[in-house]
Amino acid sequence: MKAARFGLMAMLAWCLVSAGADVYVGRIVATIDPTLLCFGIFMCAVVFFALWNFKNRRSLYAKVRTHLTTLVMINITTFIAWYFTIYPLKYIEPSIVVAVILATLPIATLLSGVWIGSDKAVATRRNMAVCVLLFLGIGFLAMIVFTHRSAMQHAAFWPTVLSFVACIVSGVALGVNNIHTKQLSRSGFTPIDILTTRFIFTVLLTGLIARHQIPTVIHHYVWLYIVIAGLTMVIIPQTIFQYALRAIEPLTTSVIGSLKAVVVFGLEFFNQELVLTAWTIIGVVYLTGVALSGTVLQNRKKVASPQAEESSSKV
Numbered sequence: 001m002k003a004a005r006f007g008l009m010a011m012l013a014w015c016l017v018s019a020g021a022d023v024y025v026g027r028i029v030a031t032i033d034p035t036l037l038c039f040g041i042f043m044c045a046v047v048f049f050a051l052w053n054f055k056n057r058r059s060l061y062a063k064v065r066t067h068l069t070t071l072v073m074i075n076i077t078t079f080i081a082w083y084f085t086i087y088p089l090k091y092i093e094p095s096i097v098v099a100v101i102l103a104t105l106p107i108a109t110l111l112s113g114v115w116i117g118s119d120k121a122v123a124t125r126r127n128m129a130v131c132v133l134l135f136l137g138i139g140f141l142a143m144i145v146f147t148h149r150s151a152m153q154h155a156a157f158w159p160t161v162l163s164f165v166a167c168i169v170s171g172v173a174l175g176v177n178n179i180h181t182k183q184l185s186r187s188g189f190t191p192i193d194i195l196t197t198r199f200i201f202t203v204l205l206t207g208l209i210a211r212h213q214i215p216t217v218i219h220h221y222v223w224l225y226i227v228i229a230g231l232t233m234v235i236i237p238q239t240i241f242q243y244a245l246r247a248i249e250p251l252t253t254s255v256i257g258s259l260k261a262v263v264v265f266g267l268e269f270f271n272q273e274l275v276l277t278a279w280t281i282i283g284v285v286y287l288t289g290v291a292l293s294g295t296v297l298q299n300r301k302k303v304a305s306p307q308a309e310e311s312s313s314k315v
Contacts, residue, residue, distance in 0.1 A: 007247025044230030104171025
């Protein structure tokens with residue numbers, strides 16, 4: 001009971017810290033180049049998790065050599081997922097960014113699972129119906145953004161279009177990333193092993209692109225904002241998340257994760273630069289409701305399947 005309570009509190013803390021980080025990054029990315037910000041955030045993460053896992057470096061090196069192809073895929077999709085999360089925060093309201101990514105994720109997971117062949121059983125009528133409802137919700141949020149009914153009403157058109165597409169690409173990349181992450185977990189990688197190795201490509205690529213801007217981080221105290229973003233967006237949430245997973249059921253994790261967009265919208269009230277609208281909350285609540293319903297229905301199916309198999313085995 002104590003472990004479950006701790007896990008629940010940890011998961012709620014993850015949701016709050018992660019949501020707060022999205023709002024915070026959405027504010028500072030207006031003055032810091034997204035590529036430079038991305039480099040700084042994940043440099044902090046790479047250093048932190050490398051130090052944490054330093055004592056296991058030899059066993060980790062052996063695992064990396066054996067599963068190099070999968071790790072390359074994880075690094076590439078991690079870069080796409082995270083960079084295309086940070087960039088849209090410059091032009092689109094944070095709660096909409098989070099909602100679109102979370103809505104795209106199950107669609108991408110379903111399609112990529114069937115395409116890659118890792119889980120063809122997920123393509124049920126119920127799951128397809130949930131994906132269609134999520135797709136309609138994404139379309140509604142697109143209408144809100146492009147007709148200037150969101151909190152960021154004066155963003156330029158084409159950067160906004162690119163940002164919305166980036167949100168969808170981020171969700172797709174995250175879905176593919178999750179599949180490859182599960183493959184590594186089944187191959188003996190611990191959560192810290194994966195966190196130690198998954199951000200390396202992101203740091204190298206963004207560092208190469210933003211190499212001429214890196215000195216400005218040192219001279220203008222931009223590093224302080226970047227360190228705070230790294231702690232709140234990656235290091236603290238990911239660390240909390242690993243401990244929460246040990247103590248609570250996957251359903252609880254999925255339900256609280258689905259609520260993140262609503263929490264982000266609530267935290268936006270503390271950002272006086274945003275003029276919140278009812279349109280956004282309607283779209284965010286709709287997508288959250290569909291995601292929650294899909295999660296609960298999927299869990300009921302998983303619970304019912306073993307019971308049905310057990311009953312048939314007794315006949």
